[in-house]
Amino acid sequence: MSEYWKHQLSKIIDYMTRQKRPGVLMMVTGATLAGPKLLSFVFKGTFHGESLSISTAEGNVVSDYIVPIIGGILVLAGLVFLSIGEYQSIKQNSRKRILLITGNGLRTTTGTGLDKVVRTVLKGLIQPRDIDITQRIRDGVVIEPESTFNRQILPEKDIITQILCKGEPDLTQVAYGGFLPVPFTFFLGNVLDDKGDVTVFDWDRKDEKWKHISSNNIDDGESFVHETIIESTSDQIVLVVSCSYRVNIEQVTRSFAGQGIEHIYLETNRFDNHWSLAKQRRLSLEFAEKIKTLSMQGIRTVHLILSAQSSIVLNFGRRYDNRNMADVIVYQYEQSNINPYPWGVYGLSHRYENSGIVMRPD
Incomplete structure (x- = not known):
């Protein structure tokens, strides 16, 4: 069947x-x-x-x-x-509130009908929280990433937390849809970690519309395949995750010379392999288990390379356990750079309660 x-x-x-x-x-x-x-x-x-x-x-x-x-x-x-x-x-x-967090960066959500799609799934008055960094992106590259993160992304941690703390848990819902760079999206997933259920939407490239990550969408049963590229000889390692694209491992090896490299990937790397909520929950758990295993092996810092859709990146950020796992640095990919991974953002953890940005020289 x-x-x-x-x-x-x-x-x-x-x-x-x-x-x-x-x-x-x-x-x-x-x-x-x-x-x-x-x-x-x-x-x-x-x-x-x-x-x-x-x-x-x-x-x-x-x-x-x-x-x-x-x-x-x-x-x-x-x-x-x-x-x-x-x-x-x-x-x-009429008393319910929907905190709709949107991320405008790699492209804009304005006029794309995200709010209308959200209303078909959730009931209540939408309280928008727009994170717009379009002015700081040129030709797909983030200008001054450190300043952008500190001024426009990091403050959202306290703002979102305050909004959710003031609202009644039974009457406050959270939804997310956006086009922010991977490190910023993962960070927002960290922020939303313990804030209750989050309804996530992603952009359907085929039909050019927003689509709900739902349990009603078919789960193909696919899970990650694991492979060790280079054994780690220190307390740091590079973890590569290939979902929408297959990451160029040779490029990673050159960029992170001397580091151990682990790779988890899906056999089918497509733009439309992520609509099932059941599948995203399974992949998120497998990702978290991988970080946990590395942490138990003595790894203190994971350099994370993520090639995945926005919704997956957000949910991975939500599953990262900042209390018990190794520190994570999530990197931005810029293909035209001499160093294709020029900067990254720390996941929220005990040692990095306010995250932080890492700039890597070419």
Whole structure:
């Protein structure tokens, strides 16, 4: 059976076994009781002088009156329950807030309809938090990355935390969609780590629209393949992750000369291999387990090279355990540079509570 049909069968089973609302159950039960009587009929007439009669079976007081009345009462009661439920839902949604964090950099989210797509998934009033560094990017390269990080990215740590602390947990939702450089996106994932559930959206290059990373999207079951490129002889190592593209290992070896290199990769490197929430959760856990294993082996600093979609990068940042794992430096890739990994950002950890930026000479 193909993955598509397995997914469809799973959705049908979920629908059949999901918990039904009391109002719906009352209406269905009432319609079942009242329906047969309402559909009963008697037809009499003449056909070529002969008497013609078509009718349902005769009933009694219970079947003709009491059962239909009970059915009608159940239908009305069900309608009342549904109406009350909808009113309460509308009232609660009017109090809900959606903290929508958008990142504008490598391209802009303005006018792309992200807010409209978010409203189809989450209910509540959108509270936008725009991180716009477009003025600091030229030809796809971040100008003065250290200044950009310190002035526009790092302050978001306290701002987002304050917003979420002030809101009621049951009424505050978080959503993210953006086009920021990998190190900045990973950092924002660190910031959102312990702030509850995050609904993530990514840009669909094929259809040129925003798409929800959802459990309804098919999980192809793919996991990371692990390989050791160069054994580490120190307490530092380079971890290369290939999701959307296969990273050029020779380029990494030249850029990080003398360092041990580990590589985890997907066999199929495509732009559209990441829409399943179940898959992203599995890959995020595998990534975290890899960092944990390296930490247990005595590695204190992981130089992280990530080739992945924005949503994956964010979720990897959320899964990184800054309390128990080795320090992580996430690097920016700039193909035209003499050194293709010219700068990176520290993940939030005990030693780097306010992160920090690393500039590497050519």
